[in-house]
Amino acid sequence: MLSKWRRILAASTSSMLLLSVLIGVGAGSANAADTSITQDASQDVFRIVALGDSITAGYEPGMTDVNTKPYGYAERLLEQGWYHGRSELTNYGILGLTTAGLRNYTGAIKDGSAITAEGIQSGLPDPRIDQFVKLTPQIASELKEADLITITIGGNDVSRLFLQVKELTDTDFESQLEQKLADYNTNVKASLENIRAINPQATIILADQYQPAPKIALGAMYTKLMTAAAKFTDSADRVAASMNQEGAKVVVAHVAAKFAGSEGSLTHIIGAGQADFHPTQLGYETIAKVFAELQWGEYRIPTVAAMATDTVPMSIVVKGVELNTPNKPILKNGQNFLALKDILNAVGANGKWDNKTSSATIEYGGRTVVITIGSKFIKVNGQNVAIDTPAFLQKVGKEDKTYLPLAALATGLGFDVNYSSKLRTAFINP
Structure with missing residues (x-):
């Protein structure tokens, strides 16, 4: 031996x-x-x-x-x-x-x-x-x-x-x-x-x-x-x-x-x-x-569901809290989308929806982001920033929910965004 x-x-x-x-x-x-x-x-x-x-x-x-x-x-x-x-x-x-x-x-x-x-x-x-x-x-x-x-x-x-x-x-x-x-x-x-x-x-x-x-x-x-x-x-x-x-x-x-x-x-x-x-x-x-x-004092891992398969939306951790939202996140073109209200609650931002322009305006820490349904640009403090996949409306029950690209929005608001492919988890911190 x-x-x-x-x-x-x-x-x-x-x-x-x-x-x-x-x-x-x-x-x-x-x-x-x-x-x-x-x-x-x-x-x-x-x-x-x-x-x-x-x-x-x-x-x-x-x-x-x-x-x-x-x-x-x-x-x-x-x-x-x-x-x-x-x-x-x-x-x-x-x-x-x-x-x-x-x-x-x-x-x-x-x-x-x-x-x-x-x-x-x-x-x-x-x-x-x-x-x-x-x-x-x-x-x-x-x-x-x-x-x-x-x-x-x-x-x-x-x-x-x-x-x-x-x-x-x-x-x-x-x-x-x-x-x-x-x-x-x-x-x-x-x-x-x-x-x-x-x-x-x-x-x-x-x-x-x-x-x-x-x-x-x-x-x-x-x-x-x-x-x-x-x-x-x-x-x-x-x-x-x-x-x-x-x-x-x-x-x-x-x-x-x-x-x-x-x-x-x-x-x-x-x-x-x-x-x-x-x-x-x-x-x-x-x-x-x-x-x-x-x-x-601890070692944390995301939920088993988030790590199980690439077809399931990744785990999202905002300010140290893993999101468990009323409306399920949607994975589209490799990006996570969340309903407008869920995003506002998660990051603690203020926001409003404009039916005329089909756009959401979100404010946090002196920054303003405007996201328009179907647009491949978002406005960050008045400046156009390109995004890969635009916001969209998703039928949930009898109503249409506005789904926004989480990473693009968080970045526009000045948050720190990191993604771990090993954990299939996005970490968002102010």
Whole structure:
């Protein structure tokens, strides 16, 4: 069994060399948000910056198509942020990064000093590393403005030791483990201090390190490696406690406990395809839940009906409330339409209907939008704005209801509109 575990770890390490897919460094919403419109700089925005290794990057084996974008824990956190208001994400997860690399990188960001890829960490497999090097001034600015900073780090520090567990005596294994723990403690604490120097106020959530192989693959060694992983959790807890004593809010996301006993379903270690220690989609959701519950006390998902089929109107969340309107939304040409009265109630706007012009006038926050039945333009503060699908009348019982394009109207009124294709949910925030 242990030889199988060794092959698993070796395979997972080599597979990281294929990651040219992870393009678009620092993309604000990745594929979680196919549409993001109307971001007003004057509005309060909850800003998330994700740092760390390939788990932060959202890597999964098989990502060989350059058009494929990851959907990891960070992208899910962005969706959770939308439930609570305007939110943005920048993701700087670096493939193969160790705690020493994170220390070097955050140090350069803090100091505003030039750094090379080799200066961060020798031999990093991430094809985007030169972009990361160039972005240090931008990252410093984003860290300074962040409300939440998330970190996953440590897996690349211990994978080789875990690989050698059968070949080492208990004494040698424990000796090397203690050195790894000491290095982890030193490097993570220094990284947190670097981040704190940039932003003294943001919440920092640091994940502990899960042990990825199931008992069936490890046999008698499972308990030994689980004990080792628990020591890394203890180290993360101690580092966080020491930072909190110094006045900085650092919280540990206890991911390892959620993976224990479920490694087979939460990682790609077993199953079809090349074995890999990275999380599955279920694994990334599990990590996101731990982070979200620490930040917001909950992890929300839309109704099952909205996620069931593309023929059903998507879920619509306005100001954190999932809409359940008297008149059913209508999906037309891939867009959601709501009855006029339902829209007014949902966004808290004022409106009126003009029978002569077959148009609705909606007002909110000093903005006015006029939508005319059948027109491929709406007027926003007197200016024509093109729309793909016009408003229409829909027979409901014995009366005609005015159905308006929700996203176009919300955008015209100055709302922030984001769409998650994974959740089939539109998030609308003032």
